[in-house]
Amino acid sequence: MLKADAYGIGAAPVGRALRAAGVRTFFVALAEEGAALREALGPGPAIHVLGGMMDGDAPLVTAHDLVPCLNSADQVRAFLAACPGRPAALQLDSGMNRLGLEAADLDALADVLPALAPVLVMSHLACADAPGHPLNAAQRAAFGAAAARFPGARLSLAATGGVLLGPDFHLDLVRPGIGLYGGLPFAGARPAVTLELPVIQVRDVAPGEAVGYGAGWTATRPSRIATLSAGYADGLLRALGGAGVTLWAGDTPVPMVGRVSMDLITADVTDLPAVPPALAILNARQGVDALAAAAGTIGYEVLTGLGPRYERVYHGGP
Numbered sequence: 490m491l492k493a494d495a496y497g498i499g500a501a502p503v504g505r506a507l508r509a510a511g512v513r514t515f516f517v518a519l520a521e522e523g524a525a526l527r528e529a530l531g532p533g534p535a536i537h538v539l540g541g542m543m544d545g546d547a548p549l550v551t552a553h554d555l556v557p558c559l560n561s562a563d564q565v566r567a568f569l570a571a572c573p574g575r576p577a578a579l580q581l582d583s584g585m586n587r588l589g590l591e592a593a594d595l596d597a598l599a600d601v602l603p604a605l606a607p608v609l610v611m612s613h614l615a616c617a618d619a620p621g622h623p624l625n626a627a628q629r630a631a632f633g634a635a636a637a638r639f640p641g642a643r644l645s646l647a648a649t650g651g652v653l654l655g656p657d658f659h660l661d662l663v664r665p666g667i668g669l670y671g672g673l674p675f676a677g678a679r680p681a682v683t684l685e686l687p688v689i690q691v692r693d694v695a696p697g698e699a700v701g702y703g704a705g706w707t708a709t710r711p712s713r714i715a716t717l718s719a720g721y722a723d724g725l726l727r728a729l730g731g732a733g734v735t736l737w738a739g740d741t742p743v744p745m746v747g748r749v750s751m752d753l754i755t756a757d758v759t760d761l762p763a764v765p766p767a768l769a770i771l772n773a774r775q776g777v778d779a780l781a782a783a784a785g786t787i788g789y790e791v792l793t794g795l796g797p798r799y800e801r802v803y804h805g806g807p
C-alpha cells in the first residue's frame with residue numbers, strides 16, 4: 490500500500506524497494522498517485538487505484554496502465570464506457586459502509602458485469618485492529634458470499650490488521666500499509682523511520698526566564714535550551730507541546746520543552762555534556778506510535794503528516 494506517498498515516506502523509493510523484494514501488485518488512493526508511481530516503477534507491476542474511477546481519470550488510467558478499484562454502479566458504467574477492454578478491480582462493501590458495491594448494486598449491474606470480468610475483487614475491514622470484534626467474521630463471511638459471483642478474480646480483504654487475523658483472511662493477496670512502515674497494529678514491526686532534527690541554536694536561560702510562545706515553559710535552574718529546526722508545519726503536531734515528549738541524543742533522553750511553533754521546537758539540553766548537531770524525535774526507542782500517543786492520535790497520522798521539508802535519506806533498497 491503506497492497511498493499518500495507511501496504514508497509520507499516516499500512512494501517512489503518505497504515502491505522500488507518493494508518491487509525488488511518481489512511485490513507485484515501495488516495500491517494507491519488516487520489516479521494521480523498511480524501515474525506518479527508508474528513513472529517510478531516502469532511497466533510491469535499492477536497499480537490499483539482505491540478511489541476507483543473519478544471524473545477525469547480515464548486518460549490517466551489508460552496512459553499509465555492503472556487498474557481502478559471501481560466502487561459504485563456509476564463508476565462501473567463510466568469505466569466500461571471510457572476504458573472498454575481494460576482491466577478493472579471491484580471494491581465491495583462487506584460492512585464498513587464507506588466505499589464499495591453492495592449486493593443490490595451487483596444485482597443491478599448483472600447485465601454488464603460479464604463484460605467487466607474484474608481481475609481483482611476486494612473489500613476492507615472496519616475493525617481488523619480489534620481481533621475479537623464480531624464484525625471481522627461477519628465481513629469475512631459477507632465478502633466470501635459476494636465474491637463467489639466472481640470465480641475468475643483474485644480476492645483481497647486484509648490490510649495490516651487483517652494479515653494479523655490469520656490465514657482465513659489472507660485470500661489471494663493482502664494489502665499491508667502501516668505494518669510495512671513500522672506501526673501498530675503490527676506490534677512486531679521494526680521501526681522503519683528515523684527522524685533527526687537539526688539544532689539551530691543553543692542558548693543559556695536563567696531561572697525564571699520563559700521559553701517559546703505563551704511563555705509555556707519556565708526555567709527553574711540555569712538551563713541550556715536548544716532550538717531545533719522543525720515544527721507543526723513539518724508534522725510535529727502542536728499537541729506534542731507540554732505532552733512530556735522526549736528527544737534523543739543517541740541513547741540519552743532530552744526533554745522537549747515549551748510549545749511547538751510552526752518551524753521550531755525547543756529542548757532542554759542542560760544535562761548533556763555536549764550538544765550534538767541534531768536530536769532524534771523518531772528512533773528505535775521512540776516510534777511513530779509513541780509519538781502519536783503523546784499527541785492523542787495514531788501512528789498513521791504522525792507518518793502521513795511528516796512534511797516535505799525534511800531531507801529524506803533511504804537505506805537499503807535497490
Ligand SMILES: *Cc1c(COP(=O)(O)O)cnc(C)c1O
Nearest residue numbers: 490613648649664665666667668
Ligand atoms: C489504507 C488501506 C489499506 C492499508 O491499511 P493499513 O492498515 O495501513 O495496513 C488497505 N486497504 C485499503 C482499502 C486501505 O484504504
